[in-house]
Amino acid sequence: MTDREWDEKLHIRTEGADASREDLHHRAYEPTPYCVLDRVAESGYLFSHNILVDYGSGLGRTAIYLNHRVGCPVIGIEREPEFYEKALQNLYESGAQNVDFLLMDAADYEVQTADCFYFFNPFSVTILRPVIRRILDSFYEYERSMKLFFYYPTDEFTSYLMTEEELEFFDELP
Numbered sequence: 101m102t103d104r105e106w107d108e109k110l111h112i113r114t115e116g117a118d119a120s121r122e123d124l125h126h127r128a129y130e131p132t133p134y135c136v137l138d139r140v141a142e143s144g145y146l147f148s149h150n151i152l153v154d155y156g157s158g159l160g161r162t163a164i165y166l167n168h169r170v171g172c173p174v175i176g177i178e179r180e181p182e183f184y185e186k187a188l189q190n191l192y193e194s195g196a197q198n199v200d201f202l203l204m205d206a207a208d209y210e211v212q213t214a215d216c217f218y219f220f221n222p223f224s225v226t227i228l229r230p231v232i233r234r235i236l237d238s239f240y241e242y243e244r245s246m247k248l249f250f251y252y253p254t255d256e257f258t259s260y261l262m263t264e265e266e267l268e269f270f271d272e273l274p
Contacts, residue, residue, distance in 0.1 A: 106134045107161075110168060112190035114161035131161040132220050132251055139273045140218075141169040145247055148172050151214040155206045155231065156222020160187035164196045172216070173198035177209050206231050211238035220251040225260045236266055 107114055114131045140146060148171035154162045157176025167174045176199070178184045184203040191199055202209065206223060207230040217235060219228075239246060248267070250257065261267055 101134070103131075103134050106165070110164055111193040111195070112160065112164055113186070114159040114190065130220070131158060134161075134165065136251060137162060137165050137169070140249060141166060143273055145249075145271075146170050146172060146216055150216045150247075151175070152216040152218060153177060153209070153211065153214045154218045155209075156220065157187060157201060158183050160190040160199070160201060162218055162220070163187075163199050163201070164190060164194050166218075167196050167199045168194075174200075175214065176201040177206050178203060179205050207234070209234065211235050213242065213244075214238070215244050216247045216249065218249045218251075219253070219257075221254055221257070225254070225256045228257060228260060232261075232264060232267075236264075239266070 101109070103115060116131075146152065146166065150170075150172045152163075152166060152172050152174045154166075154174060154176045157163050157178045160176055163174040163176040166172065176187060178187060178201060181203060184201055187201045191201065205227075207227055209231075211234050235246065235248070247270070250261075253261070262269075
């Protein structure tokens with residue numbers, strides 16, 4: 101199915117890019133292609149018992165789709181009020197259950213029991229550092245297996261992640 105067909109099937113509107121809010125630390129809105137989300141859903145790394153946090157959730161495509169395909173609860177973190185409002189509308193129209201969107205800066209989100217984290221290059225490494233710190237703090241408070249998914253990480257992201265001793269590269273999806 102095409103991205104447009106998936107949007108229609110899910111009763112959402114997420115197509116198109118928007119660079120109007122891009123700045124030094126925040127990237128343009130661009131939805132993850134459904135074919136990529138299919139790979140994540142079929143990877144065997146995400147299950148209905150997982151709790152996924154989608155950083156830079158935009159209009160809600162990743163959250164709504166992975167909840168639909170895998171059945172896992174998803175929390176979308178979005179800092180732009182206009183995108184957040186559209187994500188809430190998409191959530192309502194889709195009828196998805198166990199999906200929540202929060203309007204806030206990613207670095208301010210306090211991770212609780214989530215164990216999977218999705219990033220489509222939403223922000224700079226300056227913001228990624230405190231986000232990873234909050235994820236690790238959550239791990240030390242409540243130890244559990246955690247997975248971080250990165251789609252098109254920048255070289256800056258990759259270099260930083262390789263310096264975090266607590267993180268281990270596991271796999272790359274084709």
